[in-house]
Amino acid sequence: MPALYSSLTSQLFEEFRARHGYTGKILHEPCSASIRQRLIHTIAQFHILDQLGTPMIPYVAAWRDDGLDIWYEFAGQTLRALLGSGNTDLANAFRESLISRCMYRKCGSPPAIIKVVRDREQLQQLRAALRSVAQQGQAVEAVYRLEVHGESLWFKDFARVEAFEEDGVFLSFGTLADITKEVMLEEELKQAKQELLSHRDQLVAKVERKTRKLRQAQLEVVTRLAQAAACRDQRTGAHLNRMSRYSKLLANSAGIGDQAAAVLFHAAPLHDVGKLGITDLILHKPGRLTVEEFEVMKGHCQLGAELLDGQGSDLLRVARAVALTHHERWDGSGYPGGLTGNGIPLAGRIAAICDVFDALTEERPYKPAWTFAQAAEEIKRQRGRHFDPDLVDLFLGNLPALYRIYRGRIN
Numbered sequence: 001m002p003a004l005y006s007s008l009t010s011q012l013f014e015e016f017r018a019r020h021g022y023t024g025k026i027l028h029e030p031c032s033a034s035i036r037q038r039l040i041h042t043i044a045q046f047h048i049l050d051q052l053g054t055p056m057i058p059y060v061a062a063w064r065d066d067g068l069d070i071w072y073e074f075a076g077q078t079l080r081a082l083l084g085s086g087n088t089d090l091a092n093a094f095r096e097s098l099i100s101r102c103m104y105r106k107c108g109s110p111p112a113i114i115k116v117v118r119d120r121e122q123l124q125q126l127r128a129a130l131r132s133v134a135q136q137g138q139a140v141e142a143v144y145r146l147e148v149h150g151e152s153l154w155f156k157d158f159a160r161v162e163a164f165e166e167d168g169v170f171l172s173f174g175t176l177a178d179i180t181k182e183v184m185l186e187e188e189l190k191q192a193k194q195e196l197l198s199h200r201d202q203l204v205a206k207v208e209r210k211t212r213k214l215r216q217a218q219l220e221v222v223t224r225l226a227q228a229a230a231c232r233d234q235r236t237g238a239h240l241n242r243m244s245r246y247s248k249l250l251a252n253s254a255g256i257g258d259q260a261a262a263v264l265f266h267a268a269p270l271h272d273v274g275k276l277g278i279t280d281l282i283l284h285k286p287g288r289l290t291v292e293e294f295e296v297m298k299g300h301c302q303l304g305a306e307l308l309d310g311q312g313s314d315l316l317r318v319a320r321a322v323a324l325t326h327h328e329r330w331d332g333s334g335y336p337g338g339l340t341g342n343g344i345p346l347a348g349r350i351a352a353i354c355d356v357f358d359a360l361t362e363e364r365p366y367k368p369a370w371t372f373a374q375a376a377e378e379i380k381r382q383r384g385r386h387f388d389p390d391l392v393d394l395f396l397g398n399l400p401a402l403y404r405i406y407r408g409r410i411n
């Protein structure tokens with residue numbers, strides 16, 4: 001067929017026009033054989049493609065290198081029906097329908113974005129970029145958003161731009177594909193993702209709030225438990241208070257982070273919670289305990305550990321370790337496990353020093369209160385025997401801060 005129309009007589013041209021509905025300009029005018037053959041061949045093929053009713057909408061757009069007007073050399077029935085326009089003002093109709101966001105890119109490898117067009121003014125500026133693409137003989141991909149019959153539609157355009165220098169004309173051979181459904185789905189997906197993220201943030205915040213409340217409630221329970229044990233043991237709340245502060249200070253100077261030191265601060269007062277399970281006859285006995293009675297008394301470590309046992313929080317886990325091991329000694333002579341050295345949990349080693357130190361500075365029925373200096377001297381004397389030598393060094397290196405706690409000048 002192209003050979004048939006290669007040199008058009010007026011009769012053949014009329015036949016071509018009638019068969020393919022040609023309403024372009026170039027074939028009406030004198031033109032080069034190359035552009036004529038290219039147009040006739042392509043229009044014949046595009047016409048068939050258009051009539052097949054495929055999702056591809058074929059077109060041939062044209063413009064002169066010295067002008068701004070674009071016209072269509074071929075626009076099938078699908079495109080005309082879409083834009084509701086005749087062939088002559090189709091380009092205008094297309095421009096008028098254009099809403100926004102057209103992205104042009106070369107279909108090379110790798111693809112490169114030439115221009116993102118946000119308005120009609122920018123579309124005019126795009127001409128130069130398209131010409132450069134034409135000169136390189138590359139294909140171009142674009143995405144348009146069109147307003148068609150009050151409806152917003154998205155199209156993807158694949159086109160090859162060719163320059164016909166002899167005629168001073170550019171031709172764009174392209175196909176449009178309606179991608180509205182894909183774009184809408186993408187938008188819905190994006191929105192769903194955003195909703196999911198915001199929902200997740202709300203849930204995280206809710207869980208954090210509940211966790212904080214739970215921790216607060218747990219803290220209240222263990223504090224009251226510690227107070228109950230201290231009260232039964234005829235010890236003062238002040239002992240627990242100071243011992244907690246000494247423990248936190250020593251933990252910090254041993255390099256334990258603030259968060260873990262704060263856990264020890266709340267756990268330390270529970271060291272003697274097991275005394276809740278020791279009979280009054282032994283707990284409140286005025287004189288010295290017999291060997292058998294002392295054995296019962298020693299049981300408060302195990303009782304405390306059992307009381308604090310379970311899949312609890314860090315607080316309960318550390319409190320359990322302190323309750324179980326605060327009477328262990330560095331040299332292995334302590335109870336209940338006879339553990340030695342670093343085999344004793346750090347929390348237990350810290351609590352042991354702080355508990356003994358504070359007990360020495362308190363008055364008891366069987367002894368007067370030791371002075372701060374006397375108690376510190378005793379801690380030093382027990383270095384490497386009762387207590388972890390490194391912790392004793394740190395303890396003695398912090399005497400001014402410890403003294404402020406002892407004097408109650410720090411809360």
Ligand SMILES: [Fe+2]
Pocket residue numbers: 271272300326327
């Ligand atoms: Fe104890």
Ligand SMILES: [Fe+2]
Pocket residue numbers: 239271272355359
């Ligand atoms: Fe104590």
